Amino acid sequence: MMGPFDILIVGDEEPALCAAACAAKSGARIGVLKKDDARRKNFVASTSAVPNFVWRRLDLQDYDLSLVPVGARVTLLNGSKAVSTHATNRDTVNSLVAADIKDHLLWPDFQNEIVSLNDDNYLSSLQYSAQISSRKGFAALLADPYALDRAARMFGPCIDVLNDYFSDDALKTHLAAHALSPSGFGPKERGSAAALVHFLDEASWRVRPDKNTPSIRSILEKICQQEGVTFLSGRVTEITPANGKYLSLSVGTDERFKAKYIFFATPDTARQFGAHEHLDAPINAAAGHATFSVKFKLAEMVDLPLGDNTDIFQIIDDPSDLQVARDKAVAGRFPKKLPVEFEFTRHGEIVARSSYLPGAFFEDGEWRGWTGQDRQAAAALIKERLTSRIPGLSPQIRRTETDVITPFLGKSPFAGNDRIIIQSSQHNTISAAVSLIDEVIARDE
Amino acid sequence: MSDNADEHMVMPDDERLPGRIEGGIDAIVIGAGADGLAAAAYLGRAGLKTVLVGAGKEIGGKVAVREIAPDVPVVDGEHLVTVLDPDVVAELDLYRHGLEYAARRLDTTYYFDDGEVLRFDGDLAQAALLSLDDDADRERLETFMSEMLEIADRLRPAFNMSVFAEKDGDRRLEKILASLPTEVSERIDRVLFGTADNILRARLGDTRLRALLLSEASFRSGVPPFEAFSFMSLIRRYAGEAAGLQGAVAYPKGGVMSVITALRRAAQLAKVDVRAATPVRSILIEGDRVAGVTLKDGGQLRANIVVAAIDAKQAYMDMIGPKLIDIELQRMLSVSQSDIGSARLHLLLKGVAQDDATRKNMTRRLVFTPTPEELSAAFMDARAGRIPEKLIIEAIFPTALDQERSLEKRQLMSVMAHPLPFDKTPDEVRREEIKKALLSNIEIFASDLSERIEAVDLRLPADDAKNTGATAQSYASKPDIIQQWATARTVTSAAKIGGFYFCGPEAQIGGGISCSAGRAAAKTALRDYKRGAP
Numbered sequence: 001m002m003g004p005f006d007i008l009i010v011g012d013e014e015p016a017l018c019a020a021a022c023a024a025k026s027g028a029r030i031g032v033l034k035k036d037d038a039r040r041k042n043f044v045a046s047t048s049a050v051p052n053f054v055w056r057r058l059d060l061q062d063y064d065l066s067l068v069p070v071g072a073r074v075t076l077l078n079g080s081k082a083v084s085t086h087a088t089n090r091d092t093v094n095s096l097v098a099a100d101i102k103d104h105l106l107w108p109d110f111q112n113e114i115v116s117l118n119d120d121n122y123l124s125s126l127q128y129s130a131q132i133s134s135r136k137g138f139a140a141l142l143a144d145p146y147a148l149d150r151a152a153r154m155f156g157p158c159i160d161v162l163n164d165y166f167s168d169d170a171l172k173t174h175l176a177a178h179a180l181s182p183s184g185f186g187p188k189e190r191g192s193a194a195a196l197v198h199f200l201d202e203a204s205w206r207v208r209p210d211k212n213t214p215s216i217r218s219i220l221e222k223i224c225q226q227e228g229v230t231f232l233s234g235r236v237t238e239i240t241p242a243n244g245k246y247l248s249l250s251v252g253t254d255e256r257f258k259a260k261y262i263f264f265a266t267p268d269t270a271r272q273f274g275a276h277e278h279l280d281a282p283i284n285a286a287a288g289h290a291t292f293s294v295k296f297k298l299a300e301m302v303d304l305p306l307g308d309n310t311d312i313f314q315i316i317d318d319p320s321d322l323q324v325a326r327d328k329a330v331a332g333r334f335p336k337k338l339p340v341e342f343e344f345t346r347h348g349e350i351v352a353r354s355s356y357l358p359g360a361f362f363e364d365g366e367w368r369g370w371t372g373q374d375r376q377a378a379a380a381l382i383k384e385r386l387t388s389r390i391p392g393l394s395p396q397i398r399r400t401e402t403d404v405i406t407p408f409l410g411k412s413p414f415a416g417n418d419r420i421i422i423q424s425s426q427h428n429t430i431s432a433a434v435s436l437i438d439e440v441i442a443r444d445e
Numbered sequence: 446m447s448d449n450a451d452e453h454m455v456m457p458d459d460e461r462l463p464g465r466i467e468g469g470i471d472a473i474v475i476g477a478g479a480d481g482l483a484a485a486a487y488l489g490r491a492g493l494k495t496v497l498v499g500a501g502k503e504i505g506g507k508v509a510v511r512e513i514a515p516d517v518p519v520v521d522g523e524h525l526v527t528v529l530d531p532d533v534v535a536e537l538d539l540y541r542h543g544l545e546y547a548a549r550r551l552d553t554t555y556y557f558d559d560g561e562v563l564r565f566d567g568d569l570a571q572a573a574l575l576s577l578d579d580d581a582d583r584e585r586l587e588t589f590m591s592e593m594l595e596i597a598d599r600l601r602p603a604f605n606m607s608v609f610a611e612k613d614g615d616r617r618l619e620k621i622l623a624s625l626p627t628e629v630s631e632r633i634d635r636v637l638f639g640t641a642d643n644i645l646r647a648r649l650g651d652t653r654l655r656a657l658l659l660s661e662a663s664f665r666s667g668v669p670p671f672e673a674f675s676f677m678s679l680i681r682r683y684a685g686e687a688a689g690l691q692g693a694v695a696y697p698k699g700g701v702m703s704v705i706t707a708l709r710r711a712a713q714l715a716k717v718d719v720r721a722a723t724p725v726r727s728i729l730i731e732g733d734r735v736a737g738v739t740l741k742d743g744g745q746l747r748a749n750i751v752v753a754a755i756d757a758k759q760a761y762m763d764m765i766g767p768k769l770i771d772i773e774l775q776r777m778l779s780v781s782q783s784d785i786g787s788a789r790l791h792l793l794l795k796g797v798a799q800d801d802a803t804r805k806n807m808t809r810r811l812v813f814t815p816t817p818e819e820l821s822a823a824f825m826d827a828r829a830g831r832i833p834e835k836l837i838i839e840a841i842f843p844t845a846l847d848q849e850r851s852l853e854k855r856q857l858m859s860v861m862a863h864p865l866p867f868d869k870t871p872d873e874v875r876r877e878e879i880k881k882a883l884l885s886n887i888e889i890f891a892s893d894l895s896e897r898i899e900a901v902d903l904r905l906p907a908d909d910a911k912n913t914g915a916t917a918q919s920y921a922s923k924p925d926i927i928q929q930w931a932t933a934r935t936v937t938s939a940a941k942i943g944g945f946y947f948c949g950p951e952a953q954i955g956g957g958i959s960c961s962a963g964r965a966a967a968k969t970a971l972r973d974y975k976r977g978a979p
Contacts, residue, residue, distance in 0.1 A: 139619045139623040155673055156928055276643075331822055
């Protein structure tokens with residue numbers, strides 16, 4: 001029998017491995033439950049940045065790792081209109097001026113004021129998990145009109161925050177699309193403003209490994225092994241409370257072991273493995289969607305209407321598309337005008353994805369899961385959307401791969417258990433996952 | 446009500462000439478709805494010479510009586526009492542002033558799409574005992590209800606705002622909430638931000654139970670049940686009290702109008718000068734204090750205390766003016782416009798109940814409960830401006846509940862439906878569509894409805910607003926609880942104009958007639974007055 005572990009981390013995506021390595025390095029006994037599908041890593045082009053404190057703790061300078069920030073964030077709107085924002089305020093203002101967007105004067109204030117909404121400790125801890133939030137914090141919140149106002153803005157609809165500052169539809173659509181696309185949120189939904197707050201944080205600027213260096217994932221795996229992290233595979237099938245502070249877990253059919261906490265480094269993994277009931281914070285209320293990815297291997301690089309292959313792109317037609325698509329997805333149907341995000345891998349492939357697809361389909365009064373036909377339809381929809389902005393794309397496609405992350409259906413093994421911690425932000429996930437696992441360890445001591 | 450017209454205190458004509466400046470008044474209350482009447486009664490009782498001015502022709506705000514057929518009166522606005530502040534009832538002696546319940550706690554019959562029916566006792570603590578076959582479900586529901594009723598009870602000071610009328614209200618509230626048992630505060634932490642959908646899914650196995658509680662949580666709320674904070678709307682409702690029982694639903698004799706009548710008698714006993722059809726143009730500010738109001742007819746009323754019991758946009762933007770209010774309040778009043786509303790429908794039906802079971806059911810609160818999928822589709826449709834196919838229907842039969850209102854061979858059905866798109870100016874086509882949608886939903890549980898209809902009367906938020914002169918948006922559904930808390934705290938404290946107090950709809954958390962905002966505004970005014978008095 002393995003373990004016992006202080007923390008079992010479910011999933012082995014980059015934020016999970018970072019959290020595992022950091023926690024193990026500070027002495028915790030860590031297990032990592034690998035996802036059973038190794039293919040998925042092929043669909044990662046950029047990752048969230050590795051913050052300095054993580055870099056130092058893991059001595060990443062000792063490895064041959066070189067991460068380059070992605071270029072611009074670009075939105076390709078309908079009718080060859082496009083908006084882009086950049087890593088520095090100056091570049092962003094310049095590009096907004098060039099695109100003739102009058103709201104450029106407000107940009108620096110907007111960025112600062114919105115990001116500062118996240119400074120409140122109680123609010124930022126509530127976003128993650130009620131389980132480790134500061135107790136009785138709500139008493140202070142309800143008694144403080146200023147904090148209440150911040151909470152109302154931070155956890156309100158994204159569109160309210162944008163309307164408060166800007167009048168230009170293209171700019172608002174651009175920001176909403178980039179901020180919400182990883183979570184599949186609609187801009188009118190409560191909780192969606194938090195995604196905007198996270199997205200605007202400078203630390204959320206994504207990075208890509210340099211062409212000739214090993215992937216960030218392979219380095220993290222190596223560090224985890226050096227630090228004594230135990231890797232497991234299979235799915236959690238049953239959890240029962242054990243004596244003391246432990247949970248007793250079954251993985252697969254015959255393995256049993258104990259752990260104090262179960263940790264999910266991203267909300268998508270939690271949803272995929274059935275911990276959706278524990279997604280109780282406002283920021284991850286966006287349930288009920290699937291994330292569908294397509295990878296196109298290209299014969300030759302294509303011409304882009306704006307930006308270059310270091311940028312991250314959104315395709316969207318109208319400001320209302322995000323909410324319409326979200327509503328359709330929740331109702332279990334394909335949206336017609338699917339919002340799509342795409343970028344280029346360091347090998348020149350296009351990776352396109354959308355979280356505005358239904359987690360399950362509602363047909364004739366019944367819910368059903370994804371089928372091969374649905375995958376084909378989704379891939380065709382994404383290809384159509386890409387072709388609408390990159391006319392020369394189709395002839396260059398040599399190979400197409402698809403992948404879908406669907407929410408767990410059926411009875412959840414995590415239901416009814418405490419000590420399940422979920423990192424909820426979809427932006428700056430590495431930093432958030434490491435900070436959260438530190439908090440869990442600190443609380444345990 | 447016509448028989449109350451003589452109770453209306455009318456000033457002699459010669460004293461109400463246009464352009465006249467009237468002094469000798471201590472306090473002016475703007476707005477003749479329940480909160481305005483309550484605030485005025487409190488001020489008058491404390492010995493202040495108080496004038497209450499209302500823009501509409503009648504007293505009562507959106508609660509108004511109309512005839513939909515000869516000798517068939519209906520009450521607009523609210524049709525049930527759910528959150529009436531028990532302190533107001535006791536302190537203003539509303540029972541002595543004629544408030545009387547025909548039914549103190551209505552049982553609820555829930556109807557489902559598939560023809561299934563569930564009945565809940567009006568005493569929610571007993572809810573689990575009724576009409577559920579599965580023992581495990583019953584046990585789960587019982588635990589769930591008792592936990593939720595406790596949370597609701599503990600959060601009451603945060604909902605009714607009365608604590609802010611006291612000195613150091615902020616710190617007092619923090620102290621109350623911080624001293625809760627750990628177990629309770631942990632539960633609050635877990636439900637405060639959650640979605641009704643997630644929480645109910647995790648707590649209750651039975652789909653029908655989940656569907657009916659989802660409907661209760663999202664009824665009259667602007668927040669769809671799968672969005673953050675949606676669960677707190679249910680807690681807010683359970684924190685309310687009607688006729689002395691937490692979470693109950695009560696029907697007063699004569700309908701909700703009798704709450705207004707009792708409040709009005711209380712105000713009159715307190716020597717409040719109540720004036721209908723007296724619209725205010727602006728609030729006079731001199732230096733950093735209020736000095737009175739100017740009326741639309743050109744007259745002026747001067748007083749050192751002005752209490753606004755009207756919507757915040759009118760009070761702050763139109764009557765005080767944007768120059769004198771801070772930017773945060775302006776922002777709050779301009780963003781977050783709800784696009785969802787409810788509708789009222791009155792049906793006059795031919796015939797009477799043929800059997801005891803039907804007769805018994807007509808003395809209950811009837812709720813049609815869409816499936817969770819239909820409910821989420823309804824919110825999406827409503828938000829996108831479309832009329833939902835299925836929606837939540839709450840129906841009562843005033844003529845069966847109240848013997849004095851019974852009609853010969855006819856029945857009156859009063860309906861509130863939610864969610865619908867909120868329209869500022871709905872046209873005839875839209876009205877017909879809404880009417881049709883409502884009738885088809887009612888028909889799911891009341892068969893052969895169409896042959897029995899003698900009169901139909903649809904009432905939308907815009908109609909109420911037109912009648913009372915309010916900003917239509919203020920009658921749309923309320924946003925999430927956190928936003929409501931933030932708004933309520935800002936509108937009741939942000940003016941920083943001496944002598945000005947606010948108790949309009951934005952000062953109240955949740956819907957329904959509560960009067961706690963009116964009470965809090967009056968108490969704050971009186972505290973300041975006593976402190977400032979020589």
